[in-house]
Amino acid sequence: xxxxxxxxxxDNVSKSFGGLxxxxxxxxSVARGQTVGLxxxxxxxxxxxxxxxxxxxxxxxxxxxxxxxxxxNMASRRRIxxxxxxxxxxxxxxxxxxxxxxxxxxxxxxxxxxxxxxTPFRLIPNHRWRREVVAALDEMGLGGYADATxxxxxxxxxxxxxxxxxxxxxxxxxxLDEPAAGLNPVETQxxxxxxxxxxxxxxxxxxxxxxxHFVDKICxxxxxxxxxxxxxxxxxxxxxxxAVVRTAYLGAEQAA
Amino acid sequence: MSGYQTGVLIILxxxxxxxYAVYLPLVAGQLNLGIAGFMAIGAYTAAYLTNEMGWSLxxxxxxxxxxxGGLALLVAVPILRTHGIYLALAxxxxxQVISAVFLNLEVVGAAAxxxxxxxxxxxxxxxVTAAIVLFVVxxxxxRFTLYLTAIKNDRLVADLLGLKVWGLQVAAFTLGAAxxxxxxxxxxxxxxxxxxQHFSVQLSIYTVLYVLLGGTQTVWGPxxxxxxxxxxxxxxxxxxxxxxxxxxxxIVAFMAVRPQGLVTSTALRGIxxxxxxxxxxxxxxx
Numbered sequence: 001x002x003x004x005x006x007x008x009x010x011d012n013v014s015k016s017f018g019g020l021x022x023x024x025x026x027x028x029s030v031a032r033g034q035t036v037g038l039x040x041x042x043x044x045x046x047x048x049x050x051x052x053x054x055x056x057x058x059x060x061x062x063x064x065x066x067x068x069x070x071x072x073n074m075a076s077r078r079r080i081x082x083x084x085x086x087x088x089x090x091x092x093x094x095x096x097x098x099x100x101x102x103x104x105x106x107x108x109x110x111x112x113x114x115x116x117x118x119t120p121f122r123l124i125p126n127h128r129w130r131r132e133v134v135a136a137l138d139e140m141g142l143g144g145y146a147d148a149t150x151x152x153x154x155x156x157x158x159x160x161x162x163x164x165x166x167x168x169x170x171x172x173x174x175x176l177d178e179p180a181a182g183l184n185p186v187e188t189q190x191x192x193x194x195x196x197x198x199x200x201x202x203x204x205x206x207x208x209x210x211x212x213h214f215v216d217k218i219c220x221x222x223x224x225x226x227x228x229x230x231x232x233x234x235x236x237x238x239x240x241x242x243a244v245v246r247t248a249y250l251g252a253e254q255a256a
Numbered sequence: 257m258s259g260y261q262t263g264v265l266i267i268l269x270x271x272x273x274x275x276y277a278v279y280l281p282l283v284a285g286q287l288n289l290g291i292a293g294f295m296a297i298g299a300y301t302a303a304y305l306t307n308e309m310g311w312s313l314x315x316x317x318x319x320x321x322x323x324x325g326g327l328a329l330l331v332a333v334p335i336l337r338t339h340g341i342y343l344a345l346a347x348x349x350x351x352q353v354i355s356a357v358f359l360n361l362e363v364v365g366a367a368a369x370x371x372x373x374x375x376x377x378x379x380x381x382x383x384v385t386a387a388i389v390l391f392v393v394x395x396x397x398x399r400f401t402l403y404l405t406a407i408k409n410d411r412l413v414a415d416l417l418g419l420k421v422w423g424l425q426v427a428a429f430t431l432g433a434a435x436x437x438x439x440x441x442x443x444x445x446x447x448x449x450x451x452x453q454h455f456s457v458q459l460s461i462y463t464v465l466y467v468l469l470g471g472t473q474t475v476w477g478p479x480x481x482x483x484x485x486x487x488x489x490x491x492x493x494x495x496x497x498x499x500x501x502x503x504x505x506x507i508v509a510f511m512a513v514r515p516q517g518l519v520t521s522t523a524l525r526g527i528x529x530x531x532x533x534x535x536x537x538x539x540x541x542x
Contacts, residue, residue, distance in 0.1 A: 054416055055416075056412065056416075076415055076416055077416070077418055077419070077420065077421070079416070080416060080417060080418040081418060086416055088413070092409075092410045092412075092413045094405060094410075096473055096516075096520065096521050096522060097405065101402060104399065104402055105403065105406045105414070105417050106417060108399070108403070108418050108419060109417075109418045111399070112418070116399060117398065117399050117400050118395075118399075118400060119398055120394050120395075120397035120398050121397065121398065121399070122396075122397035122398075123397050149521075149522055149525070169417070169418065
């Protein structure tokens with residue numbers, strides 16, 4: 001793969017549910033190391049686009065490629081092995097378990113196989129899997145939470161634990177569905193720092209987000225969707241002044 | 257040990273084996289309401305092998321476990337496609353079908369029951385139970401049990417993190433059935449007589465009940481549930497005919513106060529801290 005080829009590319013992708021066309025001939029690409037915001041009004045198809053990249057849904061038409069490879073019909077389970085990781089809008093961790101136990105699942109791709117599956121590693125104090133998880137937490141300043149029960153942690157911390165889990169497998173693309181939703185300003189700041197640290201590692205980010213201050217701070221490029229189609233693309237400062245985008249967001253009357 | 261005490265312990269052992277047979281798939285969120293059917297497979301297979309084929313206990317009982325596990329593997333494809341209440345109903349129906357087959361199978365005595373000539377001593381029952389407990393506890397120290405918990409918690413996330421959701425669920429269901437089969441084989445040889453009614457729906461339902469009572473968050477829950485279920489009715493003997501009423505009321509009360517079961521992972525971590533152990537020490541598993 002040449003360094004210039006996009007890491008992720010959607011080409012003419014369409015998807016319908018029943019008679020409703022949720023995504024219409026959508027094409028966009030994300031370059032390696034770029035941070036792209038996927039924005040648009042509610043129901044524009046942002047989460048559906050995410051689901052097609054992570055393999056939850058297959059497109060009816062068009063192709064999705066990653067690192068130059070067609071992954072349109074690849075099983076969802078295999079995509080993390082290629083480097084596609086994802087977080088969900090509502091944090092989906094195992095609430096009654098500790099942080100480090102949750103993170104062990106994120107390690108799976110690098111510890112697969114029957115032998116790893118059946119090693120009673122918990123009997124070995126400070127097993128290397130635990131050390132690795134604690135080190136990953138430490139890097140993000142979350143080391144103190146390794147043995148905390150997830151349900152007892154504040155939402156902002158859980159959100160970042162979820163990010164650590166998503167990136168433990170060595171992700172090159174991380175997709176985030178409304179990462180800043182429900183966070184207070186202090187938590188948003190911590191999340192921003194966390195994402196900046198991931199960017200510094202060279203991880204490519206694709207972010208669905210409604211908070212435009214957050215998008216402005218973190219994204220180099222935005223793709224605007226409305227009714228399943230791409231209506232604009234470019235730096236946020238330019239796209240914000242686009243007449244079509246203003247109409248989509250504000251309704252025709254106010255924009256006129 | 258008096259005969260009475262041994263008798264109670266033997267019942268406890270069979271309840272523990274049945275509990276772990278139900279527990280393994282339940283960790284992955286699959287309710288198997290047909291566990292008695294898998295015990296019947298193990299019981300009749302092992303009994304047939306010792307009675308008619310002259311096999312020894314050492315080979316016949318594992319063969320009973322294999323037969324039950326093999327059947328589980330065969331039916332896993334259609335049955336595990338269903339979820340929640342439908343899976344419970346499908347396994348329930350399977351248990352009924354198995355029981356009905358043995359009720360009509362002349363070669364193993366049909367409705368008259370099947371006497372078993374080889375005898376398994378209490379010591380054999382105790383040691384096999386201990387081995388099964390060790391096996392399941394050992395398994396709880398691995399990624400396998402953690403992954404089952406992850407699947408129960410959120411199938412989609414588990415899949416996107418790369419877990420083979422389907423394969424792990426089939427493995428848990430099959431392993432559970434194999435444990436039930438081993439338990440059934442021992443049952444046949446300890447009590448020297450089996451009939452289809454021994455493996456009734458009531459047995460399946462009671463087992464699920466005390467596993468849920470003990471809790472499925474940790475590997476100790478089913479053990480505590482089986483202990484409670486086997487010993488409390490004995491302690492309530494003073495209550496004469498009312499003992500089962502008191503017992504049932506106790507269960508309802510526990511379920512109302514503690515729906516997550518008697519033993520939870522948070523509680524175990526708390527106990528671990530009390531004794532000055534590191535919170536993530538092996539006592540606390542999913």
